[in-house]
Amino acid sequence: MEFNVVVTLWFVNTAEPAEVLxxxxxxxxxxxxxxxxxxxxxxxxxxxxxxxxxxxxxPGRDEFYIAGFPGISVVRMLDSVTELSSPTSWHTALPAADVFVIAQGTDSDFGGFAHFHGDKVVRSFCATRTQVIEDIGLPEPFEAPYWAGEKAEQAGGIALPFEPKDLALAAEQAWVGTEIGADGPDINVVGYAVDGRPEPKIEEKTPAVKSVGDVAAKFAERDKAYDDYEVASEKEEGDEFAELADASVAAAKRVGRGLRRRAAEWTAAFKERIRHFDR
Known part of the structure; x- marks a missing residue:
């Protein structure tokens, strides 16, 4: 039976991957x-x-999230697997001393993890809560509290004393050296699609130019709340003066347009008076 899973592969060539991430x-x-x-x-x-x-x-079925950093690279994708010990084209896609594979079911409680050192499987474990599908190699220290039933509520019967997905995430954290989650460091990746879709277009919005009064009011508000022990950053001051300059230019243009319009109206009126002067 195959399981639909999110697979994350870590290609590691450094003793301290956590420092890089x-x-x-x-x-x-x-x-x-x-x-x-x-x-x-x-x-x-x-x-x-x-x-x-x-x-x-x-990621979607035809999407990949990828990043390459000094000494460590990562690929995340959707796949269908039964076990993780059989190498695929992905396992050798990048030269690496160690390859760590983490798998979590998308529509099941399947969880699995595997460690390849070169082309040798050091450890591979895949299971659902009620079925061990693959168990190769010796359990590692991070697994002990899970097997002891310290990490999950016990389901009884033939159920494992832990959730396989949780153990897979524990393997990832132990092998990479840092939490791969919302509380961990941001791991910046690029997403790619391979189904022929066009690249998404990003519209650039032109910021509206504020009036001189708006910017002046901003200055006044900041000065009113000024604290002798507070120093405005150079960026804040630079941004405010840039806004004032933009507003001043815009105001000058508006004044210029107004003068030109009034001059044209006066000229037209003067010509009309001359034309009827002899009457």
């Missing part, structure tokens, strides 16, 4: 595009956005 480096768009083209040259690759992996939604 905690710096929250930016993701390179070109890295993911090149990786996908190597995995399948026939794919039409479309970038669909940049965002933190640890606070993102589940």
């Amino acid at each position: 905690q710096r929250e480096p930016k993701a390179d768009r070109g890295f993911g595009r090149k990786l996908l083209s190597q995995v399948n040259p026939a794919w039409p690759i479309t970038p669909i956005g940049s965002f933190p992996l640890n606070r993102s939604s589940v």
Whole structure:
């Protein structure tokens, strides 16, 4: 039986992956595009956005979330699996001393994790709450409280003393060295689609120019609440003076348009008076 799962692969070539991730480096768009083209040259690759992996939604069937950092890279996708010990084209997509695979069911309680050192499976465990599907290698220290029933309410019968999804997340945190969640560092990735969709267009909005009175009122409000021990940042002051300059230019243009209009009206009236002067 196959399970629909979210699969996250970590390609690690550093002894301290957590130090890299905690710096929250930016993701390179070109890295993911090149990786996908190597995995399948026939794919039409479309970038669909940049965002933190640890606070993102589940990718679609034809979507991949990818990032490459110094010493560690990550790929997240949807897949259908039964077990995780059999290498796929993804396991060798990037050269890595260690590859960690984390899987969580999207429509089931399936959870699994696997550790490859080179081409050798060091540990692989896949299960639902009531069925162990794969159990290769020795349990690691982070697993102990789960097997002891300390991390979940006991269901009784043949049910495991833990939720497999929870154990999979514990494996990820132990192997990568930091929490991969909302409370952890932002892991910036780029999303890609391979179904031929066009790249999303982002409309750039032109900020409205404020009036001189609006900006002056902003200055007055800030000065009214001024604290002798408070120093406004250079950016705040720069932004306010920039707004004042924009407002002044806009006001000058409005005045110029008004003068030109009144001059044209006066000229037309003067010509009309001359035309009828002989009467």
